[in-house]
Amino acid sequence: MSAFEHISVMREEVVHYMAPRDGEVYVDGTLGGAGYSLALLAQARCRVYGIDRDPQAIAHAQTLHDGLISVRGRFGDVRELVPGPVNGFMLDLGVSSVQIDTPERGFSFRFDGPLDMRMNPDEQTETAADIVNTYDEKPLADLIYKYGEERKSRHIAAAIVKKRAESRFETTFQLAELIRQVVKVSPKDKLDPSTRTFQALRIAVNDELGELERALQASLYILKPGGRLVVVSFHSLEDSIVKAFLREQSGQMPAASRYAPVGVNENRVRLFDAPDKKAVFPSEAEARRNPRARSARLRWAVRTDVPVDDLKI
Ligand SMILES: C[S@@+](CC[C@H](N)C(=O)[O-])C[C@H]1O[C@@H](n2cnc3c(N)ncnc32)[C@H](O)[C@@H]1O
Numbered sequence: 001m002s003a004f005e006h007i008s009v010m011r012e013e014v015v016h017y018m019a020p021r022d023g024e025v026y027v028d029g030t031l032g033g034a035g036y037s038l039a040l041l042a043q044a045r046c047r048v049y050g051i052d053r054d055p056q057a058i059a060h061a062q063t064l065h066d067g068l069i070s071v072r073g074r075f076g077d078v079r080e081l082v083p084g085p086v087n088g089f090m091l092d093l094g095v096s097s098v099q100i101d102t103p104e105r106g107f108s109f110r111f112d113g114p115l116d117m118r119m120n121p122d123e124q125t126e127t128a129a130d131i132v133n134t135y136d137e138k139p140l141a142d143l144i145y146k147y148g149e150e151r152k153s154r155h156i157a158a159a160i161v162k163k164r165a166e167s168r169f170e171t172t173f174q175l176a177e178l179i180r181q182v183v184k185v186s187p188k189d190k191l192d193p194s195t196r197t198f199q200a201l202r203i204a205v206n207d208e209l210g211e212l213e214r215a216l217q218a219s220l221y222i223l224k225p226g227g228r229l230v231v232v233s234f235h236s237l238e239d240s241i242v243k244a245f246l247r248e249q250s251g252q253m254p255a256a257s258r259y260a261p262v263g264v265n266e267n268r269v270r271l272f273d274a275p276d277k278k279a280v281f282p283s284e285a286e287a288r289r290n291p292r293a294r295s296a297r298l299r300w301a302v303r304t305d306v307p308v309d310d311l312k313i
Contacts (some may be wrong), residue, residue, distance in 0.1 A: 010037030029075030076214030109176035148200030225305035
């Protein structure tokens with residue numbers, strides 16, 4: 001077993017809300033270093049299907065535990081990947097520390113590497129370099145604004161288009177250096193000026209928000225009555241999708257989110273019970289210990305016994 005250096009965020013809370021029991025079956029949609037999966041397996045004699053699109057996470061999980069079945073794929077395809085129905089489905093969104101801290105994966109402006117950012121490097125899909133080198137200025141600016149919530153998106157896109165006329169962007173450092181020239185920061189600023197643009201590219205390359213919406217829809221079908229959905233998200237774009245989904249599916253007014261999936265469960269039938277209207281946050285001790293935990297928010301809900309097939313979805 002190779003080392004997989006990722007510290008799980010809100011692991012105790014996830015186990016608490018998943019409430020695993022002997023003989024039951026769970027899906028960990030974001031296996032990563034298997035922190036959540038192993039925590040469930042330590043708590044009950046259950047089985048866990050661990051999905052990850054990253055071959056490195058799958059390779060690491062191969063021999064970790066007899067009750068852990070690793071499955072390579074995207075969690076948005078969970079219905080095709082896992083024999084359902086199951087007792088719980090959990091997601092810990094975003095990238096693992098292993099992905100961020102491996103320069104060759106190209107996720108981080110802190111290391112020089114190819115501008116890639118694909119969570120599954122075997123997929124023949126767009127890389128961050130493809131986006132930066134080929135998108136027209138307006139769609140590029142829109143992408144940086146929408147997924148990075150970057151106010152300087154237009155300036156950044158204009159500078160990228162100008163620069164790439166001289167030479168293509170190949171590396172993380174080339175892009176980070178350009179952004180530093182465009183976005184001037186005061187010494188008080190805690191964030192590197194590249195943070196938001198890199199986030200935007202990562203979300204686009206991996207269709208992260210589309211995957212999340214598909215997984216939430218799939219949860220309606222794969223969870224048994226009483227089955228638990230637990231989602232840990234790390235920024236407001238993700239959290240507002242989860243929040244809007246749970247509001248809608250628990251029969252409350254749909255949230256006015258620009259990311260809310262439209263036209264789903266129009267008759268407001270209660271497909272989930274969402275006891276906590278508010279998100280659950282990590283403890284202060286965890287936030288102190290692990291800076292990655294500071295932006296984490298957990299939402300959870302319990303599937304009711306209303307069958308989806310009866311609905312116009
Ligand atoms: C934050 S890490 C999960 C860490 C894990 N909970 C742990 O405790 O070790 C997120 C993982 O989800 C994977 N991932 C992200 N989006 C995915 C998707 N759409 N389908 C499958 N895996 C995905 C990433 O490759 C990464 O390994």
